[in-house]
Amino acid sequence: MGWANCSLFEMHINRVSSVSTDPLNFECPADFEIEPFIKELKKKFPLQEESETSIHRTYCDTFDWRLYAQGGTLDIESSDSGLRLNWRQEGAISDTRRIDRPPRFVWDFSAVALRSRLEPVLEMRALLPQAEIECRCRRFKWLNRDRKTILRLYIERNRVLDPDKGQSYELNSRIRVLPVKGYHKPVQRMAKALANHPGLTPASECQLSAALSAIGRRPLDYSSKLAIRLEPQMRSDVAGQIILRHLLAALKANEAGLRADLDSEFLHDFRVAVRRTRSALGQLKGIFPPEVVDRFAPRFAWLGRITGPTRDLDVYLLNFDDYKASLPVSIRDDLDPLYDFLKARQKQAHQEMVKALDSPDYRQLIDEWSDFLLAPLPEKPSAPNALVPIQALADRRIWRIYLRILKQGRAIGAGTPAEALHELRKQCKKLRYLMEFFQSLYPKDRIKRLIKILKGLQDNLGDHQDLEVQEQTLKAFSREMMESRSVPSETLLAMGLLVQDLDRRRRRARGEFADRFADFASADHQASFRALFDSRQHREEP
Amino acid sequence: MRILATYSIKGGVGKTAAAVNLAYLAALDGAQTLVWDLDPQGAASFYFRIKPKVKGGGRKLIHRDRPIDDLIKGTDYDRLDLLPSDFSFRHLDLVLDQTKKPTRQMLSVLKPVADEYDYLFLDCPPNISLLSECVIEIADAIVSPVIPTTLSIRTLDQLTRFIEKNDCGNLEMMPFFSMVDRRKNLHREVIETLPEHCPNLLSALIPYASDIERMGIERAPLCSYSGKSRSAKAYRLLWDEIKRRLNDSRAVC
């Protein structure tokens, strides 16, 4: 993803360094005696105890851990004094503020600075609770001679909630030192005293990992990227099972989120898993008996069909802001009824989709499919390619599709009908999936580079087709809206302009195809593909 | 960062009381807030129980020999920080005068923390000086307490003319009645007549009240120890009105 390089850390290092209130944290051993400890501490420091509070702390992240992957965590604390949102970077608080209600999407953030920081990271993904901690907090303040607070000390008892099991687990108590800006000496003295106290160990500010491990989870336990490890000499049917099991896991992982429509990406990832599964079944012909492919392929096609309409509408909704922005300012708001229309449609499509997923067809498919993927493979399989080493099969498949793409692409001229580009797009997708399935069989940076080259072409083909589909669908929508007389004519007018704009962009994408393809098929790039995948070439050691 | 200066040519009219309480309310609302105690007498610092001491004094601060962020102190309240006063601030005029462009210099002193704070309150000493000219130029709003007496109104006129003369762009003038004693005929009369002549006068007014005076004993913002009192409510109304004004003026420019 593009934003991976632009480190959030850099973006607001300014703030982190200037807020010198990085708390210092210590973990107490399980058998720690709090009362004697406090007594002793009070002898050394002029501490005054304030009232005890309880805080419910919820660590939030997207389903695919976008914040954590960037070295950030977001937690929302709920206590007597309301809701507070803490954004921590590399363990230290870099933004903390009161909020009225927890944000679900990045557009719910009212603080502009934080919103623009998180926008490119979160995009359209919802923030979901990843870990919940119940905290009882004893608070102490260190007063100087003017009775001014110059340091705060919290002793926290924490319980992690496991919402799945309805249970909670005690974590070790923690001691947190919260410096007051501009008062350094007390911090040093307190930190030293705590560090020297027997039993106390320095702990990270962030409790997320500790909390997750208490409920048997870990951060980054879902990613939409495939990370499949294969060995070159593996039997192809074994490798095939591994790949398909990964895809089934992705499919299952997204099911609950897409049913609840938490955000659009659960369905997206689900559909990608379905498409990849279909592609794998088609491409890996000959490693499983043909009955298997016949038994499952049509059912995964069905799964693709029943999830299609909702995804299409999701895409229009995600694009809506861009649609508006493409119109002249004066008529942008005229488009709003389209949003309501899309939203209503999406809701309906989603309901129908869920109904289909509730059917026995779906449950049976998943059960049978997972039985098949977990069943031991026969020692002497009947399928012709089952025993071929996966490396050889991967080379062969990738190379064949690559040649097909070159051929189909070269046949496309300025006047070639759109169908040819759509067909080419399909082949590119197949190639992309194969390259991703088999990534681990090739040197990492070389395969990554070739995927990137392929992606350049895919983006162009994707734009071209998506714009065409959007254009046609919007036309169909406006006809419907006109017939039902449900929207003002201004809206139809605005939609007309929108269709024009989409058409202009589609033609531009079509115009760019020749260059993009020429780049993809350049002698240089061809040589790279050949070197990596053409098995007649002698491959250097990966 | 929006800069609000509590300023008046007259002394003892409630500038510091306003700065301390408004800043407290801003922070309570969730805004990162900084108070800069520009008055060498250090009344604002006193209210926050912070020593009126700046390492290196006003000169090092203005010349940026010491980063402003190292001099800021956290108050006892969330999100509310203070840049304390220092006795050397009585020579701030001189120090500023020695720089080429005093206003720019002030801004560059503040720049390192400009992203960090949503509001900066400048608690100014009375009188017209080079410092007050700078303050007027960098501020988004002048929050000016006016005791409802004839004399105070004359000084308000003076200030208004002074600001007009300096041509301060989008500066919002926000006078408000301070230390209002309804039992006094003169106060009532002035309050009834002044708004006609002074359209930008805020409608919220701060009463003369002993609990506000008590701030000197409590050494804390009134709103922190007596949040539900009539006076605290008056400051709340004042702050809400100022926020509204600030938002409106932002919409215009």
Ligand SMILES: Nc1ncnc2c1ncn2[C@@H]1O[C@H](COP(=O)(O)OP(=O)(O)OP(=O)(O)O)[C@@H](O)[C@H]1O
């Ligand atoms: N509304 C009020 N009612 C009663 N007393 C007040 C009120 N406002 C301020 N005071 C008291 O009046 C005195 C002067 O107030 P304050 O310090 O806020 O004014 P100032 O304009 O900042 O003064 P200076 O010009 O000296 O900086 C203080 O003792 C303060 O406690």
Ligand SMILES: [Mg+2]
């Ligand atoms: Mg004062």
